[in-house]
Amino acid sequence: MYSYDQYDTQLVNERVAQFRDQVQRRLDGRLSEEEFRPLRLLNGLYLQLHAYMLRVAVPYGTLSSAQLRMLAQIARRYDRGYGHFTTRQNIQYNWTKLEDAPDILADLASVEMHAIQTSGNTIRNTTSDPYAGVAAEELEDPRVYCEIIRQWSTLHPEFTFLPRKFKIAVTASPNDRAAVKVHDIGIAIRKNAEGETGFEILVGGGLGRTPMVGKTIRDFLPKEHLLSYLEAILRVYNLNGRRDNKYKARIKILVHDLGTDAFREQVDAEWENLRGKGPELPPAEMERIRAFFAPPEYEKPGSNHQDYIEKLRTNAGFAEWVRANVVEHKQNGYAIVNISLKPEGGIPGDATAVQMDSVADLAEKYSMAEIRVTHQQNLVLPNVRQADLFVMWEELRNQGLATNNIGLISDIIACPGLDYCGLATARSIPVAQRISTRFADLKRQHDLGELQLKISGCINACGHHHVGHIGILGVDRNNEEYYQITLGGRADENAAIGKIIGRAFSSDDVVDAVETVVNTYVDQRQDDERFIDTYERIGPKPFKEALYDAA
Amino acid sequence: MSHQVVTASRLRDGRAVYLTAGKTWSEKIAGSLVAATEDDSNAMLADAQEAADARIVVDPYLVDVTLDDALPTPVTMREKMRATGPSVTYSATQSEYRQVA
Ligand code: SF4
Numbered sequence: 001m002y003s004y005d006q007y008d009t010q011l012v013n014e015r016v017a018q019f020r021d022q023v024q025r026r027l028d029g030r031l032s033e034e035e036f037r038p039l040r041l042l043n044g045l046y047l048q049l050h051a052y053m054l055r056v057a058v059p060y061g062t063l064s065s066a067q068l069r070m071l072a073q074i075a076r077r078y079d080r081g082y083g084h085f086t087t088r089q090n091i092q093y094n095w096t097k098l099e100d101a102p103d104i105l106a107d108l109a110s111v112e113m114h115a116i117q118t119s120g121n122t123i124r125n126t127t128s129d130p131y132a133g134v135a136a137e138e139l140e141d142p143r144v145y146c147e148i149i150r151q152w153s154t155l156h157p158e159f160t161f162l163p164r165k166f167k168i169a170v171t172a173s174p175n176d177r178a179a180v181k182v183h184d185i186g187i188a189i190r191k192n193a194e195g196e197t198g199f200e201i202l203v204g205g206g207l208g209r210t211p212m213v214g215k216t217i218r219d220f221l222p223k224e225h226l227l228s229y230l231e232a233i234l235r236v237y238n239l240n241g242r243r244d245n246k247y248k249a250r251i252k253i254l255v256h257d258l259g260t261d262a263f264r265e266q267v268d269a270e271w272e273n274l275r276g277k278g279p280e281l282p283p284a285e286m287e288r289i290r291a292f293f294a295p296p297e298y299e300k301p302g303s304n305h306q307d308y309i310e311k312l313r314t315n316a317g318f319a320e321w322v323r324a325n326v327v328e329h330k331q332n333g334y335a336i337v338n339i340s341l342k343p344e345g346g347i348p349g350d351a352t353a354v355q356m357d358s359v360a361d362l363a364e365k366y367s368m369a370e371i372r373v374t375h376q377q378n379l380v381l382p383n384v385r386q387a388d389l390f391v392m393w394e395e396l397r398n399q400g401l402a403t404n405n406i407g408l409i410s411d412i413i414a415c416p417g418l419d420y421c422g423l424a425t426a427r428s429i430p431v432a433q434r435i436s437t438r439f440a441d442l443k444r445q446h447d448l449g450e451l452q453l454k455i456s457g458c459i460n461a462c463g464h465h466h467v468g469h470i471g472i473l474g475v476d477r478n479n480e481e482y483y484q485i486t487l488g489g490r491a492d493e494n495a496a497i498g499k500i501i502g503r504a505f506s507s508d509d510v511v512d513a514v515e516t517v518v519n520t521y522v523d524q525r526q527d528d529e530r531f532i533d534t535y536e537r538i539g540p541k542p543f544k545e546a547l548y549d550a551a
Numbered sequence: 552m553s554h555q556v557v558t559a560s561r562l563r564d565g566r567a568v569y570l571t572a573g574k575t576w577s578e579k580i581a582g583s584l585v586a587a588t589e590d591d592s593n594a595m596l597a598d599a600q601e602a603a604d605a606r607i608v609v610d611p612y613l614v615d616v617t618l619d620d621a622l623p624t625p626v627t628m629r630e631k632m633r634a635t636g637p638s639v640t641y642s643a644t645q646s647e648y649r650q651v652a
Contacts, residue, residue, distance in 0.1 A: 027563070033603070050565070050637070051565040052565035094641070097564040097565065098562065099563050350641065418628060419639050427632075430638060476627075481628060
């Protein structure tokens with residue numbers, strides 16, 4: 001893992017002191033709310049429906065056990081004993097107080113964390129593959145570049161007041177688990193014909209009011225040019241992105257209005273000025289950062305490996321959990337373990353302080369003290385010996401953390417919605433809970449197979465509903481909650497925006513509607529088709545008929 | 552005109568609060584002062600603005616309510632939610648919550 005050098009430490013500590021002073025000046029009246037609001041937002045502090053909400057950055061979703069323990073402690077000391085992991089691999093606290101915020105930030109700084117640029121029209125936390133560094137099929141660890149981008153973008157003076165927020169994601173795997181095609185900039189590490197690794201650069205993807213799939217503007221960018229090229233893109237956007245209309249201010253609108261080719265030309269022209277002169281990446285610096293992410297010393301699979309095989313054979317519950325939640329590791333004898341934060345009827349992404357502490361302990365015992373947060377709002381232990389899986393599973397079960405539903409219909413992404421969020425038009429969480437309860441039967445879920453269901457409480461689409469195989473968007477109709485269903489979205493390497501299937505359903509009817517959609521799939525599927533395969537083969541018509549014709 | 556109450560967020564902790572007859576702020580909408588005329592609403596909003604200037608609350612505004620046995624109930628979903636708090640039991644183990652001083 002990366003660890004702070006003197007510059008990081010100084011910067012974060014100075015920021016805490018600065019914010020402490022700003023909060024004090026707000027409380028004693030030297031700053032008005034108008035003056036203070038942008039300052040608190042630059043530190044991740046929102047004023048939501050019921051309280052201040054603090055969003056803490058988890059850089060590219062990687063946490064140490066010590067950091068996760070601190071997140072638990074903050075939940076206990078300053079909040080109500082829980083936190084909410086978000087679709088941007090961050091964590092939010094829903095019940096913080098303004099007067100506590102400086103102390104929380106100081107506690108975070110003590111474990112090399114902060115809330116800088118988790119809000120505002122800035123470059124946000126760079127997200128990545130939760131299996132980075134351990135996935136069997138990846139080219140190299142993408143977090144090296146995420147960290148480089150983090151350093152470059154943190155408090156970048158030129159990009160502190162962009163037209164709108166800006167999100168970058170990096171993947172190094174052909175199976176895209178970082179949704180790079182729906183980010184402002186998506187970076188995919190690729191090999192060229194000469195066998196060198198570099199970057200494919202996509203721009204203009206995004207969800208929200210105008211969902212779009214990103215366009216490739218460069219097939220292969222040599223590594224040393226990463227920052228100068230990103231800077232060129234950001235400059236073109238900063239200059240030409242619209243500032244007159246918040247809903248048209250994201251880079252996707254600029255790319256769309258200009259056309260991909262014209263946008264690329266502008267970037268290339270800017271890049272001509274920057275290349276070699278702007279921020280480039282000297283190989284020594286790249287190597288310095290890479291060293292932080294060097295693979296740990298893995299053990300050879302020992303004799304107790306046989307026990308693992310035996311347990312798989314004899315314990316059906318364990319075998320099912322392994323099948324659903326455990327993923328192949330690049331290292332023989334090791335495994336990647338997903339910890340579902342989607343228990344039956346639970347709140348997607350919520351974890352209590354007790355659970356955070358126990359995951360931190362388990363990581364320390366079994367996963368080299370490292371944890372990942374996924375954009376699916378789950379946690380991952382990336383480095384577990386197969387021989388330890390069984391004992392770990394038993395410990396997870398004791399904490400209610402062994403739900404074996406990764407990738408299944410109850411592994412729902414849901415934004416906070418109207419239960420917490422000031423921008424929401426409808427609730428998301430209760431719908432997620434009811435769907436999770438309706439499909440509680442795990443046998444049925446496994447029979448249904450991979451099915452990504454995503455719920456947003458408003459058109460801002462924090463719950464990624466546009467790219468759910470089944471997406472649900474909450475809308476307000478004369479002060480009543482209605483839910484619009486979209487089908488056929490996907491967030492992977494074949495990213496697609498789902499299509500609205502028809503008129504919206506009332507809160508009472510939406511769960512039945514989801515079940516109708518699912519049953520239609522079951523009726524129509526061939527062989528071992530997944531939901532999305534069936535939908536892509538037969539199209540929306542049978543689903544539409546099932547949903548609306550009977551009525 | 553429909554009935555109205557004044558709400559705001561309390562500066563120190565951000566909690567949703569409602570203006571009471573005694574010009575104090577309550578976390579419970581049940582205790583709020585209800586305006587029945589536009590003049591009442593304007594007067595209440597002026598009081599609330601004073602409280603904002605005195606740094607007690609942030610961003611006060613009027614909320615339409617209906618009266619149910621004299622109990623004000625907001626009209627919109629958003630304001631209903633602010634008045635009642637989240638409709639979900641946050642975290643499976645809500646009882647674990649304890650405030651550490
Ligand atoms: S999608 Fe809307 S309701 Fe949900 S968290 Fe985002 S802004 Fe709030």
